[in-house]
Amino acid sequence: MDVNDLKGLFAExxxxxxxxxxxxxxxxxxxxxGRASVTILDGVHVDxxxxxxPLNQVAGLSIPEPTLIVAQPFDPxxxxxxxxxxxxxxxGLNPANDGKVVRIPIPSLTEERRKELSRHVHKLxxxxxxxxxxxxxxxxxxxxxLLKDHKISEDDxxxxxxEVQKITDNHxxxxxxxxxxxxxxxxxx
Numbered sequence: 001m002d003v004n005d006l007k008g009l010f011a012e013x014x015x016x017x018x019x020x021x022x023x024x025x026x027x028x029x030x031x032x033x034g035r036a037s038v039t040i041l042d043g044v045h046v047d048x049x050x051x052x053x054p055l056n057q058v059a060g061l062s063i064p065e066p067t068l069i070v071a072q073p074f075d076p077x078x079x080x081x082x083x084x085x086x087x088x089x090x091x092g093l094n095p096a097n098d099g100k101v102v103r104i105p106i107p108s109l110t111e112e113r114r115k116e117l118s119r120h121v122h123k124l125x126x127x128x129x130x131x132x133x134x135x136x137x138x139x140x141x142x143x144x145x146l147l148k149d150h151k152i153s154e155d156d157x158x159x160x161x162x163e164v165q166k167i168t169d170n171h172x173x174x175x176x177x178x179x180x181x182x183x184x185x186x187x188x189x
Contacts (some may be wrong), residue, residue: 004154006160009139013164016135017171019033024128024175028182031117031124036063036106041071046085046090049077059102072101109186118186125179129172136168 029039038061045052046059055061059076061069079097081114086095086104092113095104109117140161147157 006156006163009142009160010163010167013135013139013167014171017132017167020128020131020135021171021174023131023177024124025178028178031121031182031186036065036067036069038063038069040091041069041086041089041104044085044091046078046081046087048075049079055082055085067106069104070107071104072100073102076100085168086159091153114186114188118183121179121182121186125175128175131172132168133173136164137165 026042029037031040037057041055041061044055046055048058055071058075059073059082062070062072064070071086073079073082079099079102082102083095083097086093086102093104093106095102099105141163143152143157143160143164146152147154152160
């Protein structure tokens with residue numbers, strides 16, 4: 001294995017760490033900030049047709065007002081199941097159906113709820129950092145194995161470990177920035 005293979009390893013490490021950040025940003029999109037957003041309902045699954053289906057596959061979602069989401073079921077017989085699934089989610093939403101659509105008012109966040117959501121954001125960010133660290137651990141193990149198999153020199157291994165650490169630090173910094181931005185949204189700072 002020559003130095004080009006190390007470049008491939010670094011590219012793979014960057015790609016995997018970037019995937020962890022993308023996942024974190026998707027998770028953050030689901031944390032509500034007092035404004036209506038259909039992404040907060042991404043985790044809601046409805047018992048429909050004998051299986052659990054994502055809400056957006058059984059209903060059209062729209063935002064007619066900044067504090068209201070409307071779910072228009074594709075099949076009107078699913079109204080009750082949609083309402084039940086939204087209530088059962090841990091989003092703290094109280095949907096109401098009028099026989100045709102499910103209206104989901106987004107209540108303004110209390111200070112206590114904002115702090116609770118902020119703690120949730122911190123937990124998600126820590127999970128993201130752990131994912132990045134796991135990628136670093138895998139890469140470091142691969143570098144040590146390459147050295148043990150005499151495919152790279154000790155100098156290459158040292159440079160490789162330093163480069164992997166640099167990539168890790170950059171991605172952890174990105175996670176911290178995304179977390180700060182979401183916190184500012186939540187806490188209004």
